[in-house]
Amino acid sequence: MKLYEDDDLFIEREPSEIPWVKIFTRTPYRELSDLPDALRAKLYRACDIVERQMIASFSPDKINIASFGNRLPRVHIHLMARFENDSFFPEPMWGQKQREGSLSLPDFQIFAASLAERLEEAFGSEPV
Amino acid sequence: MKLYEDDDLFIEREPSEIPWVKIFTRTPYRELSDLPDALRAKLYRACDIVERQMIASFSPDKINIASFGNRLPRVHIHLMARFENDSFFPEPMWGQKQREGSLSLPDFQIFAASLAERLEEAFGSEPV
Numbered sequence: 001m002k003l004y005e006d007d008d009l010f011i012e013r014e015p016s017e018i019p020w021v022k023i024f025t026r027t028p029y030r031e032l033s034d035l036p037d038a039l040r041a042k043l044y045r046a047c048d049i050v051e052r053q054m055i056a057s058f059s060p061d062k063i064n065i066a067s068f069g070n071r072l073p074r075v076h077i078h079l080m081a082r083f084e085n086d087s088f089f090p091e092p093m094w095g096q097k098q099r100e101g102s103l104s105l106p107d108f109q110i111f112a113a114s115l116a117e118r119l120e121e122a123f124g125s126e127p128v
Numbered sequence: 129m130k131l132y133e134d135d136d137l138f139i140e141r142e143p144s145e146i147p148w149v150k151i152f153t154r155t156p157y158r159e160l161s162d163l164p165d166a167l168r169a170k171l172y173r174a175c176d177i178v179e180r181q182m183i184a185s186f187s188p189d190k191i192n193i194a195s196f197g198n199r200l201p202r203v204h205i206h207l208m209a210r211f212e213n214d215s216f217f218p219e220p221m222w223g224q225k226q227r228e229g230s231l232s233l234p235d236f237q238i239f240a241a242s243l244a245e246r247l248e249e250a251f252g253s254e255p256v
Contacts, residue, residue, distance in 0.1 A: 030190075031179060031183065031190075031191050032175075032176065032179060032191070032193070033176055033179045033180050033183065033191075040172075040176075044168075044172055047160075048160065048161055048168075051159060051160060051161045052161050055159065055161065061198075061201075062158075062159075062196070062197060062198050062201050063159050063160070063161075063195075064194075064195065064196045064197075064198070065160070065193075065194065065195040065196075066192075066193065066194040066195070066196075066220070067191075067192065067193040067194070068190070068192045068194075068220050069190060069192075070189075070190050070192070070210055070217055070218035070219075070220075071218045073189075073190050082198060089198055090198035090199045091198075091222065092194070092196050092198075092220065092222040094219065094220040094222050094223045095222045095223065
């Protein structure tokens with residue numbers, strides 16, 4: 001499910017017990033250093049907006065950010081809101097499971113609506 | 129071992145079979161969105177310089193980047209040069225071990241010297 005898209009970026013939800021989104025560039029690139037400077041700056045700005053909205057909506061214990069792409073070498077950035085009682089904390093979400101998570105979080109759809117609003121405010125309909 | 133430091137950032141090597149460095153802000157912050165804009169921009173620029181030098185020095189199959197800090201909530205960014213025959217590929221370095229890695233890589237110290245040179249060229253001795 002796409003949470004946001006414009007001519008440069010799109011954002012998808014990763015199905016998970018935690019709030020987790022992935023930001024993609026519409027044009028595929030292998031590494032972050034391959035992006036044109038203006039697009040890289042916009043991608044980082046989108047990360048910042050997602051992080052701030054995750055903090056505002058969910059008050060997580062920590063934000064986690066990752067860019068791997070080892071299976072499919074295409075730049076995309078994971079942003080995850082982490083909680084002390086999620087299934088993997090303090091391990092990364094790719095680490096060893098620590099417990100059965102017991103999260104009771106605010107509605108993801110309300111976060112998603114606020115996030116789309118923030119992104120549209122920031123980027124309008126103008127591409128880089 | 130510090131690979132680089134100035135008034136804003138310092139960079140350390142993470143002991144590993146792969147080329148792996150961590151970039152810290154000298155002043156500790158909890159989340160990336162807590163950084164002053166100019167310092168966040170400098171941190172991202174340092175990431176870009178590290179990534180480019182890793183690619184130039186090691187020709188990795190993929191660069192991996194991560195910012196977790198769940199145990200100690202202090203912003204720092206991991207940059208890792210990944211190879212198809214490292215012990216964890218295509219899993220993240222925090223994932224399940226896939227094999228006994230068999231890497232034969234160029235000297236890390238030569239990379240470190242080139243990296244320090246690139247960072248000094250980019251940042252001089254001027255703080256943000």
